[in-house]
Amino acid sequence: MDFWSRLIAGTSLTPAGNKATAKDPEKRLARFKREYSQLLQTWRGASNLARDYEAAENIRDSLQDLTAILSDESRRPLPHPCITFASSKQIYVPIGKIATTSYNEGIIREGVALFATLIDSEEEDFVENETFSRSLMNLLVRITGANSIRLGSETEVEVVELSFNITTKIRLDPEILPAWFATQGREETQIEGQGSHEKFTGKTQKEDFPLFYLLIDYIHHEGRIGDFARTGLLYIIEAASSSVALEQWIVESDLATLMATGLGALYSQLSRKLVIDHPLDDLPPILALSDYQLPHATSEIVSSSSPDFQMHMETFLSHLVFWQDVLNHCKSGEVKSTLLEHFQVIFLQQLLYPSLLESSDVDGGSSVAVLTYLRRILEALDHPDMIHLILHYLLALPDTTPAPTGSRASVSAARKRKSMDLATMMMATQVDTSSTPALFNLVDLIQGGLRSPNEQTISVTLQLVSVILRRHHRYAVTTLLWTSQVLSDGPVRPVGAHEMEMDFILSLAGGIGGDDNFDEVYENHVKDCMAILESHPCSITLVAPKSAGGTTKFPGATATIPGAPRDIRPHTLRPEDPMLKTLLSVMATFFINSIETNLSLTGAVVDLATCGFMRIDGWLLPDPSKYVFEDDDDETEEPISLGLGDSIEEQERAQLRNLKKARRTLNWSKSQIPAFLAQLKTLVEQVTTYRTDIPRFDDLLQQRREAFQAASSATATPVPALSTRLPSPTHIPGTRHPLPLQLPTRTPQPRKSSSGLSGGYGFATPTTSRGAVPPPQFPMNMDSASRGHSHSRAFSPSPLRAGDPRNGVPASQAAAFAAIDQSILARKVGLPPAKGAVPPIPFPNLKAVADEGSKEGSVQDDGSVSGTEEKEKQVEGEEQKLVSVNHILTNVIVLQEFLLELAALVQVRAGLFGEVRYV
Incomplete structure (x- = not known):
């Protein structure tokens, strides 16, 4: 009837009599009481709503009418007698019982809608009424519990959305909290009589804050329902900073346990074996124009392009980011410390590290899987405390004595009890702790991955190295890399040497040949390098404007947990650095490497040279202290210093002398050339050999560019x-x-x-x-x-x-x-x-x-x-x-x-970080 009425323009859904009734408060109240009385009468006359379909339908219709009257009244001018009647008579109590015991989704949905309408009316202080909250939460807990009927997706969304609306009001007005959260009085003997596992999982506390646990049950869901649950939980955690009781309760609850075990469950759903592949119908050109072959996937070895795998990966990463959001919203140091402790013990120590330890190339892809997962984790996170926990533990950095946190004794005692419960649970589950990063850490895993005969393992390992170097360089300085400190008063590269080094790198690129607009592409590399260098988390302190005190601080950039690496200082790679040697060994087979390996290799080298505190002299470029100049006479002379009493002519001569010394050219045959540049020169010589022995090499290479x-x-x-x-x-x-x-x-x-x-x-x-x-x-x-032949290099007839x-x-x-x-x-x-x-x-x-x-x-x-x-x-x-x-x-x-990217990087660094001396 209503459906056909909507098809007729200008036809009202409400009869004329009902319109008049809606406008008159007294008639509206009379109709409301009549509908409510009929609802109670039908409910009392029905023995079993789950089987009495006619009575259930009548109750659903009555609830729908009551909700419609309340919703319409809340939009009309005062008075609102129906809302006042609902509050004074507490109609939500029997309505909650009806919906709870009906086991009928239609009645449940209408009951939830009526509660939501009363809350949205913002009258009669429903949201502050303890009786209202108990009735509503009893309904929501019962209909979402294990013994309830299975609700439809839309009904579940409405339930969680209603819960979210309550948390929003608590966030705006913390005085509402006591109506929804209240610790129950328990005798100490009752608590002591329970097992350690029951105390640990918080079974005795769910009745204190049922709204909290209802939201926890849905934080792993996708779509709107998961968004409502996660955001609502964030609001509750944020409110803990204004309530000592809530803060202590959250610390002792099983929030941290459920979040950590939930994250671990999602990680366990990821495939143990993985191959990185690309669908042939969507193959990038650079792979299509190579010897790319589709990796072999089986029932055990999952493809990275599989929709199921990508869905599991996104779900895991979204929950990981939720952890980060919780820590960002949490203003309580005690709650934050509890969460981080559980993250380390339950997820890092019991799941992530064992999966890294057990990975291998022999079993067909488990190394590729775990290295890829770790890279994705480090890419997804930017919270300094979470990053610190992961890298500090996996790299086996030394621990320091933690400083006491929190100023309130009750909260600190609660955290202490929770920590003891966590340790007890770990002992009860007989977790093997014999293998720790002190024996085999992430550095060992990375070095093993780079020496693997499997090119996919090498590629994903290089990608992991790149992420650590690019985003968390301070953790790599004393672990992945062998570095030595650079003194601030050390020799600086003169401009003459800089120009020769630039010419050397560009001549290597030119030795490969080509007929194209190199200027435009080189300028694009310069722009890219400028953006990369300026955005590096370490370099930003070098390029950002200094404050009045001469320093620049970026709040939140470092971890608050004791033991975080100190501020990074100028350093450079040692020639014997194992990582550098490994990169050179991979580069030695550059032309027969897979394309993915070479892209990952070149990316890792660029990321290694991106940090402003990493000096590239000595490993990428020649060491200024070992320069040999063409002009031997001036080689040992120091720059002339100027005095205040010198004449203008003497000052000019001294300045010209210094300018000349800064522009001296290097003797490349005598200067010590780093192994890295020597390897690049060898690669270009190999290109010359290919050009000699492969017919029409230049033409084919040019056609490849045009492709x-x-x-x-x-x-x-x-x-x-x-x-x-x-x-x-x-x-x-x-x-x-x-x-x-x-x-x-x-x-x-x-x-x-x-x-x-x-x-x-x-x-x-x-x-x-x-x-x-x-x-x-x-x-x-x-x-x-059509490209023209203005270039001086003439093509052979093609x-x-x-x-x-x-x-x-x-x-x-x-x-x-x-x-x-x-x-x-x-x-x-x-x-x-x-x-x-x-x-x-x-x-x-x-x-x-x-x-x-x-x-x-x-x-x-x-x-x-x-x-x-x-x-x-x-x-x-x-x-x-x-x-x-x-x-x-x-x-x-x-x-x-x-080579062009390296040249651009050297050029940009010289200007951005002042690495070149002109006088």
Whole structure:
């Protein structure tokens, strides 16, 4: 009836008589009393509402009418006789009993709506009435308890929303709290007679604050119901600062226990074994143009792109962030200390650390899983106390004697009792504490992960290192890294040396070659580095404006728990640092590494050099104290100091002398070059070897850049180089700027290396594995004629420009030449040999093959060349890892981008942190 009435415009849902009744307070009250009387009569006449459907429907209708009258009256001018009647007669008491005993969801829902209407009316002090609160909480506890009927999702949302509304009013007016929270009088003997587990779990205290426990039951839910529950609980915890009784009660309750065990349960739901993968239909271009192969997932080994895994991961992280929100809202030091203690004992010591300890590469992915989970945890959190607990424990940092907290003896005693209960419970559950971080800590795990034969383990370990270096550098200074303190009065890099170092790095990038707008991309790297350096949590104290006292303090930036690392000081890496050596060993196989490994590697190096207190001299750049200059005569002379009595001419001569000394050039052959720069130079020399032995290397490399540009221009937003495919807002470190979807021309022209490296390096016949040849969505045969040829480096004639008469290649041979290029990309190669080594059989001469192919009009489908297959099989070593030329080209571009990023980083640091001396 009502539905059809709504379809008729201008038709009221209320009869004309009811309208008049609603306007008249006396008639409205009479109708209200009549409906209420009929409700009681129906209820008393029904023996069992769960079976008497007609009576249940009549009661539901009566409740609905009562709620409608109250809601309508609350919007009308005074007087409100119905609301006054509801308060004076306490109609909510029988209505609560009716809903509680009905076991009918319709009646329950209408009963909850009536209570919500009375609270929203903000009259008659319902929310301050203890009888009202007891009646409502009895209803809510009974209908959400274990013996109640299963409520629908909408009804549950309304129940929790009503509870949230009550906490909102408590937050606005703390004087309301006694109506909803009151400690029950218990005899001490009764409490002592209970077991330690019962005291620990707070079973004797639920009747003190049922609203509190109702919200706890829903904090792990998703959607609106979980949001209401978590926010309501935050409001209650916030109110503890204004009530000593509530503060003590929360400390002794099982809030901390339930939160810690709930977090542990969500962590336990995450898969023990994991592989990081990317769906083939959504593969990033940088992986599509490489030897990427889909990892093997089984019933035990879960894929990171699985919707179920991502849902579990997001649920766990959301609850972890809720922990952080609770600590941020909590103004009570005692409550905060209790929560953190349970977080450490129950989650860190009993779950997170054992999972790290038991991880292994042998069982197929458990190391990848736990390292990824730890990285996501450190990325999701920014509360200094939680970060401190995690890293302090996992890195086995020394403990300090905790200072006493709290000024009220009763609360401190409550915390002491709770701590003793926690220790008792740990003993009762017989938890194994024989293995601790003192024997095997996070540093050991990271070093083992970086030496793993599994490239996914190496990649995720590097990502974890990046997060620690980027966000929690002070914890890495004395643990992950071997550092030495830098004195403030030490030698500073002169501008002449700085320019030579910049030229050296840029010349390495230029040695790779290219025909593109390098200036624009280099400037983009400079902007990215400026943002990264300015936002680093350590560097911000160096770049932020100083206060009147000469210092800058950032409240909340450090942990309040005793034992937090001291303020970071200027330092640098020691040459024997194990982490640096490990990074160099991974970099030594750069071109045959997976793309994910190289992106994670370059990101870790950049993050290592981002902290303003980390000096890059000595490990990334030459040590200024060991410079050897071209001008030996002035090498030992110190800068001339100026005196007040000196003449103007003497001062000018001294200043010019100092300027000249600062601009002296280095003698690179005699200066001690760090191993890191030497390794980069070796990689560029390997590129020169590839250029010598791989036909049309420069053209194929340029086409690879254009393929990235095409992939970038095909999307509305820049295509990220790589995504972890995990539900995280961040990408893999080192991909802040889209990988060369435009590559620099700022570098010098490519020149042949003087190293004399030449020869082949382990070719093999191509395979049919996915990724050996670029997929069709990223073609390599794009016409590049439109780009112009103003660049001084001339291209060799390209078969891919077959239709261009300037190339002298007939259009009929385009397909044959394109197939030849595909065969080159599919060939398998290894690393170039070391200097002095005898190279294996060189790459076959494809020029003759091209001529033959143009005559026949085709090339063999598998890319093999006549007379070479057997020889290649003979030189293929079983222990030598081989990758396709296609894979090599992508890694070459990654290397060039990394070199440009390093150059930008050195340049920005010099200006931002004053690391260069001009006089």
